[in-house]
Amino acid sequence: MRSAAATLSKTVTLSWLTGPIFDKELRISSRRKRNYVLRSAYLAILLLALVLIWVEMVGSRNANITYQASRLYRAGLAIISTIVVIQFFAAQIFSVIMLSNSISDEIYHKTLGVLMTTPINSLQIVTGKFLSKLLQIFLMMGLTLPILGIVRVFGGVPWDFLLASFCLTLTSVLFAGILSLTISIHSKHAYVVIIVTLLLLLLLFVLLPLFGAWILYEGFGLRENKIVTSICLANPWLTICLELVKLNEPGVGIPAFFGWGWNCLGTLAVSAGLFIRAVCVVRKKALLQACGQLSESKKRSRNPETNAGAAKIRHIQGPPLLWKEIRQPMFNIGPVKKTLLFLFVAGCLIFSYFIFESEGGLDEEYFHFLYSFIFVIIGVFFTTVFSATTITSERSSRNWPMLLGTLISDSQIIIAKTMGVLRRSAPIWLLLIGHIMFFSFIVRYIHPVAFFQILLIIIPIILFVSASGIMFSTLLKNTTSAVVMNLIFVVVVWAVIPFLAAILSIPSGSGDLVELVVALNPFYHLGMVLEQTAGSHNAHDSLSELQYYWIIDGEAGFFVTTLWLFVIGLGYLFVSWLMWILTKNILRTKVFR
Amino acid sequence: MIETINLTKCYGNLQALVDLNLKIGPGDIYGFIGPNGAGKTTTMRILATLLEPTRGRAFVDGKNVLTQGKEVRRAVGYMPDFMGVYDDLKVFEYLEFFAAAFDIPSKQRKSIVEGVLELTDLEGKKSAAVDSLSRGMQQRLGLARVLIHDPKVLILDEPASGLDPRARIEIRELLRELKKMGKTIMISSHILSELEEICDYVGIIEHGQLVFSGTLEEIWKKLGTHSKVRVMVIPEHKEKAIELLNAVPEIEQVTEQKSYLLVNFSDGQIAGNVVAKTLVRGNVDIISIEPERLKLDDAFLQLTKGMVH
Numbered sequence: 088m089r090s091a092a093a094t095l096s097k098t099v100t101l102s103w104l105t106g107p108i109f110d111k112e113l114r115i116s117s118r119r120k121r122n123y124v125l126r127s128a129y130l131a132i133l134l135l136a137l138v139l140i141w142v143e144m145v146g147s148r149n150a151n152i153t154y155q156a157s158r159l160y161r162a163g164l165a166i167i168s169t170i171v172v173i174q175f176f177a178a179q180i181f182s183v184i185m186l187s188n189s190i191s192d193e194i195y196h197k198t199l200g201v202l203m204t205t206p207i208n209s210l211q212i213v214t215g216k217f218l219s220k221l222l223q224i225f226l227m228m229g230l231t232l233p234i235l236g237i238v239r240v241f242g243g244v245p246w247d248f249l250l251a252s253f254c255l256t257l258t259s260v261l262f263a264g265i266l267s268l269t270i271s272i273h274s275k276h277a278y279v280v281i282i283v284t285l286l287l288l289l290l291l292f293v294l295l296p297l298f299g300a301w302i303l304y305e306g307f308g309l310r311e312n313k314i315v316t317s318i319c320l321a322n323p324w325l326t327i328c329l330e331l332v333k334l335n336e337p338g339v340g341i342p343a344f345f346g347w348g349w350n351c352l353g354t355l356a357v358s359a360g361l362f363i364r365a366v367c368v369v370r371k372k373a374l375l376q377a378c379g380q381l382s383e384s385k386k387r388s389r390n391p392e393t394n395a396g397a398a399k400i401r402h403i404q405g406p407p408l409l410w411k412e413i414r415q416p417m418f419n420i421g422p423v424k425k426t427l428l429f430l431f432v433a434g435c436l437i438f439s440y441f442i443f444e445s446e447g448g449l450d451e452e453y454f455h456f457l458y459s460f461i462f463v464i465i466g467v468f469f470t471t472v473f474s475a476t477t478i479t480s481e482r483s484s485r486n487w488p489m490l491l492g493t494l495i496s497d498s499q500i501i502i503a504k505t506m507g508v509l510r511r512s513a514p515i516w517l518l519l520i521g522h523i524m525f526f527s528f529i530v531r532y533i534h535p536v537a538f539f540q541i542l543l544i545i546i547p548i549i550l551f552v553s554a555s556g557i558m559f560s561t562l563l564k565n566t567t568s569a570v571v572m573n574l575i576f577v578v579v580v581w582a583v584i585p586f587l588a589a590i591l592s593i594p595s596g597s598g599d600l601v602e603l604v605v606a607l608n609p610f611y612h613l614g615m616v617l618e619q620t621a622g623s624h625n626a627h628d629s630l631s632e633l634q635y636y637w638i639i640d641g642e643a644g645f646f647v648t649t650l651w652l653f654v655i656g657l658g659y660l661f662v663s664w665l666m667w668i669l670t671k672n673i674l675r676t677k678v679f680r
Numbered sequence: 681m682i683e684t685i686n687l688t689k690c691y692g693n694l695q696a697l698v699d700l701n702l703k704i705g706p707g708d709i710y711g712f713i714g715p716n717g718a719g720k721t722t723t724m725r726i727l728a729t730l731l732e733p734t735r736g737r738a739f740v741d742g743k744n745v746l747t748q749g750k751e752v753r754r755a756v757g758y759m760p761d762f763m764g765v766y767d768d769l770k771v772f773e774y775l776e777f778f779a780a781a782f783d784i785p786s787k788q789r790k791s792i793v794e795g796v797l798e799l800t801d802l803e804g805k806k807s808a809a810v811d812s813l814s815r816g817m818q819q820r821l822g823l824a825r826v827l828i829h830d831p832k833v834l835i836l837d838e839p840a841s842g843l844d845p846r847a848r849i850e851i852r853e854l855l856r857e858l859k860k861m862g863k864t865i866m867i868s869s870h871i872l873s874e875l876e877e878i879c880d881y882v883g884i885i886e887h888g889q890l891v892f893s894g895t896l897e898e899i900w901k902k903l904g905t906h907s908k909v910r911v912m913v914i915p916e917h918k919e920k921a922i923e924l925l926n927a928v929p930e931i932e933q934v935t936e937q938k939s940y941l942l943v944n945f946s947d948g949q950i951a952g953n954v955v956a957k958t959l960v961r962g963n964v965d966i967i968s969i970e971p972e973r974l975k976l977d978d979a980f981l982q983l984t985k986g987m988v989h
Contacts, residue, residue: 402786403776403777403780403789404786407776407780407781408781410777410780411766411769411777415768419767419768484765484767485760485762488728488730488758488760489758489764489778491729492728492729492730492753493781494750494753494782494783495781496750675730679731
């Protein structure tokens, strides 16, 4: 009787599937402050969005009660849409972050092999890790239920939409999470897993669909409706967008025959496939580690005798740390993978340019807007990540005490690390510079002054982001925390603060604060410069004809604008300098954490 | 060469070091032993300028670790307990990197690096990637690194941990070589028999406090091991020998061990000759008489209480 009860309990609680790993992970998760911080931040962002929408759509101080009541329906739709979108993307990002070190931690701490000496199997390891992190994400998602419930009570949102958004979010989270877990088997650095997973998601759900759509449209002559339907089958991001369009604009004419259910089933099937693969690979890795062959195989792969050209010794020139840092590649991958990556990126770029060329868009303003913004966003992203790994990687590789025990000064360390970040992120920034130079000086579709003005914009922000990254890398213990903090910092400075300024400005009706914040934003500067200089209609203007639109004072000429860009750049450099000073002061504190 | 005065280090409420007073002379090899968490590594890190003491002062080669950090770092070669290596450097590059980091002019670096590679027997590995080296080789590389700027003082935290017996013997020989070169060496290790063989002085630390500091002879004296003598006689005369020795007034106690007799003298007297005379007069056939020697492990156990933070 007792054994039957035990079996029943084991079956019901799924402990046969997760083993003790699930319990262990839950205990650890409950002690991690960052989970509470993430939840609080998530709730704060949701509430902020809610307040903004409410004030914008209903709470205007001049509006009467009848007007406000008439707007409730639209406000309900807007709130639900915003929450669904935030939840959809935030839950995926959080699942990627939370699962980014799930297996790599076990490998790095050499506990995976130890687990294999117990009755725990690889299915339990993967399931336990996966479900425990998912539970955290579901808890976070659960925070929105009261808000959704209240808005639903006021009417305007069909149950069908709520169900669709819930299922799409759930399956997307499962997919993003298992993808992150799978990649974490192969990389010990959580930040690498995060970046690779996010890039893969972008590739799968943005780049490939665009490419596919173009092929279907140009190659097969399919109608837009059919293209959308085909892509939706494999793309939850597009599916949720279409669900939102259906909700907010019922008459737009979204094809009725596409179904979110198929998408969910497809995503689930792919996730299941990835899950099974993860279980098999984890077992293989665990057995290798248990036999002590995991580190040996790595060593063998680095054996000089098996490495062509390994005998070549490079001699150090100049300051040693600077020498070492500027030799750090962007990605620590072999020459074959490096060539393949280069060919892939170059191929994508040439292909996309070709598409624009075929549409006659190369001399259009929007084309240069799009590419410049993409390059700047990717550049900022990589600079943010690389800078945040500088000191924590020294610490985790246990080189930090030895480096601090030399005569290299703190300033030299910070300068060398900054130069290292610039070197590593240079390929991305060179894409932007190459684009602008090509279209300014060779094909005259951008005014040549844009090149210098864009340099004035990007150089300070590169140094600013590098300084903040090195600061967080010094302040925080592990790389993932530093990377996440630096990303949050960048988002707060250039996205959340303008957003907050907008909210604060609504009650007063004065836009001064928003204007000031936006006027300091480099993305605004980039847009402003390109608006006046990009496109064949602007590229041949004389300097006196260039009139830039400044959000504060209206139009300004070339010299005034350049001067302002220079002054604002100096401001960013001054803040960077302050962060460097702070970093220098804390560099030797907590060396051994 | 190394001096600490009331050195204290607190981590929050935890006192890792409490008024530590230490003195190590030039050219000495000082073995620093204690249980895990006793404060050895903290002391070494302070002396290497990597930690700031909460209170007290520390000097290396007459330089204050707090105010003259750069000068201290020039004088010290510090090898941490867990040493990292840069993944993407070869052995020669790694050592050249640290040579440059210690401001050694570029013209001299090659010969200096080759010198330390020869000293540490790593010449054959100079083109190998540092992370492809075995644990023993990496420890040798660590020693080569600390020697690169020819420091007067070497602070080595567990340099032999995790090494196989051959590698440990080789490291020990290397330390003897370094002593001959006039280096002052402060070394911590859990393998006390090794320290016993190479150290001139030993410091025993527990709970952040120095329990003992001095020569090995002074330890034996403190523990009273000089007042014990081991006597081996032929088995047939064992009973007779016990009877005779028990009658000697200076002898406090005679205990029979498996293969010998352990004779305890009262008041810390050492009187091997009294034992010999007594047994010879009693016609007992003696195999050997030798003073009882404790091992450093035993001394460590007797002097410490097993307290850790």
